[in-house]
Amino acid sequence: QSALTQPPSASGSPGQSVTISCTGTSSDVGGYNYVSWYQQHPGKAPKLMIYEVSKRPSGVPDRFSGSKSGNTASLTVSGLQAEDEADFYCSSYAGSNNLIFGGGTKLTVL
Amino acid sequence: QVQLQESGPGLVKPSQTLSLTCAVSGGSISRGDYYWSWIRQPPGKGLEWIGYIYYSGSTYYNPSLKSRVTISVDTSKNQFSLKLISVTAADTAVYYCATAARPLTAPFDNWGQGTLVTVSS
Numbered sequence: 001q002s003a004l005t006q007p008p009s010a011s012g013s014p015g016q017s018v019t020i021s022c023t024g025t026s027s028d029v030g031g032y033n034y035v036s037w038y039q040q041h042p043g044k045a046p047k048l049m050i051y052e053v054s055k056r057p058s059g060v061p062d063r064f065s066g067s068k069s070g071n072t073a074s075l076t077v078s079g080l081q082a083e084d085e086a087d088f089y090c091s092s093y094a095g096s097n098n099l100i101f102g103g104g105t106k107l108t109v110l
Numbered sequence: 111q112v113q114l115q116e117s118g119p120g121l122v123k124p125s126q127t128l129s130l131t132c133a134v135s136g137g138s139i140s141r142g143d144y145y146w147s148w149i150r151q152p153p154g155k156g157l158e159w160i161g162y163i164y165y166s167g168s169t170y171y172n173p174s175l176k177s178r179v180t181i182s183v184d185t186s187k188n189q190f191s192l193k194l195i196s197v198t199a200a201d202t203a204v205y206y207c208a209t210a211a212r213p214l215t216a217p218f219d220n221w222g223q224g225t226l227v228t229v230s231s
Contacts, residue, residue, distance in 0.1 A: 003156065032215070034214075034215045036217040036218075038157070038218075044223075045206055045221035045222065045223055045224050046157065046206075046218070046221060047221070048217050048218060048219050051216075051217035051219075052217075057219060089156060089157055091157070091217075093214050093215045096173075097170065097173065097214065098172070098173060098214070099159050099172075099214050101156050101157040101158065101159070102156065103155075103156045104155075104156045104157075
């Protein structure tokens with residue numbers, strides 16, 4: 001199973017919104033509502049930001065939102081803050097006893 | 111929320127076995143609330159799930175690693191372990207333990223800090 005496709009980088013200025021895409025196939029992203037997003041600061045463990053496409057765990061700011069259209073899931077960060085600068089990874093259930101991740105997107109706050 | 115702490119050798123020789131343990135504190139591994147998981151991340155690269163275990167011992171493994179991986183649980187010590195045999199340089203990674211409410215469809219909601227394992231002679 002191939003990795004989900006994410007842009008290597010994304011950027012925005014403080015206060016702006018940025019959207020990161022995560023493209024798969026009908027066998028993974030498009031076939032199930034089990035897409036998650038993780039934020040990872042350098043040298044730290046990933047942190048869950050979004051699960052089941054658009055649900056936010058307790059404690060995650062509502063500036064982070066998720067959506068899905070067809071085979072592409074998206075994470076939108078609104079009102080960008082300096083602390084949002086990090087790597088972001090998506091993941092999706094892929095059926096057949098498998099789970100796949102995206103290659104990661106480095107978000108830069110300009 | 112439980113706390114997770116990985117431990118094990120930081121250097122493993124090629125063809126040998128990588129062995130790591132994840133100690134669980136702040137809650138019992140036998141409560142049945144979670145599936146206990148291993149995920150890895152090669153330096154500068156993305157994440158890859160390795161497998162899950164439930165306190166009862168049932169396991170789910172990544173098909174691409176299944177032939178080399180064993181995950182076990184020790185409820186008396188409140189910990190679970192990972193063994194990966196026949197390692198190569200491609201297995202060099204930061205290894206994380208994590209929790210998930212269900213295998214494969216639930217997110218990894220709590221992570222250990224990770225431990226770097228380098229495969230080199």
